């Protein structure tokens with residue numbers, strides 16, 4: 001069992017950093033949450049924008065074509081989606097038939113073998129556990145990936161930031177306050193305040209940008225800033241989920257719940273164009289698509305065929321995707337190479 005395995009590691013080597021603990025809880029090769037069964041979707045653990053319906057993928061297909069046109073329509077355009085889950089977004093994008101993929105390839109990168117096995121595969125759509133390591137022309141998409149990358153935790157003691165590790169007391173996991181952190185945090189270490197340190201998210205963005213010869217990286221996620229999180233209760237930015245409900249405390253029920261953190265935008269590499277999902281989708285023409293759907297429903301509702309029903313559902317999908325208290329408030333970060341595209 002994962003809990004026993006982690007307890008043995010701690011007994012032998014001392015407390016684990018918070019990122020080591022999260023890494024095991026989510027991605028342990030036998031018992032991690034995502035290795036076993038964790039997934040997005042109505043029948044899964046949480047609802048993401050691609051799982052709301054096909055409209056999100058349709059709009060991302062428009063964005064991909066815009067990038068491709070701005071690059072003068074390269075033949076070998078690659079689309080790489082990281083944290084692709086069971087391929088719901090990929091399916092919606094392929095169904096939207098973007099021009100950029102007429103000669104290009106879409107790669108779904110997903111760490112969980114179980115989710116990879118559920119992905120749709122075709123001559124245009126390939127699946128991989130890893131990001132291609134060679135430079136490429138194209139676009140990388142990551143929806144709700146960065147919040148799931150392992151992160152560390154610091155606590156202020158009034159003078160400096162100290163690392164929060166995970167140790168054992170009476171055979172239970174407990175937080176242990178370690179020595180002063182070497183991280184350069186530009187926020188005052190007020191006594192008792194907490195901040196996440198998202199080095200893996202920073203490195204991930206950096207490594208993608210190094211490999212894009214020409215093209216863009218699109219990251220969509222719930223986000224905040226280190227400063228803002230330091231002023232809020234940790235439970236409001238470090239959350240656990242299971243079967244569409246909040247889970248237990250992060251140190252409990254290891255491997256059986258998702259552990260996520262709001263993405264500290266200020267900890268990511270500079271140069272991104274930042275907007276909200278609401279503004280981004282409006283720029284991609286969501287309002288026109290909803291209106292078009294309404295007209296189609298009016299014309300064909302008496303027939304009641306699939307086309308009419310799909311057209312009508314655009315309005316409810318758009319409402320969820322634009323909700324200013326929910327998905328609409330997510331941050332959208334776009335890095336473009338060169339920055340003029």
Ligand SMILES: C[S@@+](CC[C@H](N)C(=O)[O-])C[C@H]1O[C@@H](n2cnc3c(N)ncnc32)[C@H](O)[C@@H]1O
Nearest residue numbers: 034040048083084085109110111112143144148
């Ligand atoms: C919150 S889910 C989001 C799934 C999907 N993008 C969506 O929006 O519905 C995060 C996904 O990222 C995957 N993941 C986490 N770290 C990864 C990595 N380094 N490479 C590829 N996939 C990863 C997880 O296994 C999980 O399927």
